[in-house]
Amino acid sequence: MKIAKLTTTLVTVLVLTLFGSADSFSSEKGSKDLVDIAVDAGSFNTLVAAVKAAGLVETLKGDGPFTIFAPTDEAFSKLPEGTVETLLKPENKDKLISILTYHVVSGSVKAADVVKLKEAKTVNGQYAKISIMEGNVYVDNAKVVKTDIIGTNGVIHVIDSVILPDNK
Numbered sequence: 194m195k196i197a198k199l200t201t202t203l204v205t206v207l208v209l210t211l212f213g214s215a216d217s218f219s220s221e222k223g224s225k226d227l228v229d230i231a232v233d234a235g236s237f238n239t240l241v242a243a244v245k246a247a248g249l250v251e252t253l254k255g256d257g258p259f260t261i262f263a264p265t266d267e268a269f270s271k272l273p274e275g276t277v278e279t280l281l282k283p284e285n286k287d288k289l290i291s292i293l294t295y296h297v298v299s300g301s302v303k304a305a306d307v308v309k310l311k312e313a314k315t316v317n318g319q320y321a322k323i324s325i326m327e328g329n330v331y332v333d334n335a336k337v338v339k340t341d342i343i344g345t346n347g348v349i350h351v352i353d354s355v356i357l358p359d360n361k
Contacts, residue, residue: 226254227344239269246281247289257346258301262332264355291317295358301347304340319358
């Protein structure tokens, strides 16, 4: 029992040490909503375009709180060629909404809490798997590369891949 608690504590310390808080966003803490933070960051242009195409801007600018596992532009570039362009078409709006809402969890879940989870229920209704491998936190197949970017309506954790819900 003591070993399990010690392991959890060590992993939490390791994750917080590796990822730390989002120092480059420290001046933004609490002063902007999650959408404005993503727009200003400059590394979430594809995500922002997708949120706009899906009609989710006002929702994600709302009171929340929300936790967003935010893929960078580089993460979107890992998808097969033409995938993003296809998803941005009006006829694919429902699929785009499903994918985007799979990246969002209700509530403000900070890094110290994420590492204690095995899964997280997304706004999409499905569960994303949370795991720790070799000292890194993963959401499904995406590695968390930056944590705890705090906005007025929640928190962003940056991930290195786009995560996809089950096609049911």
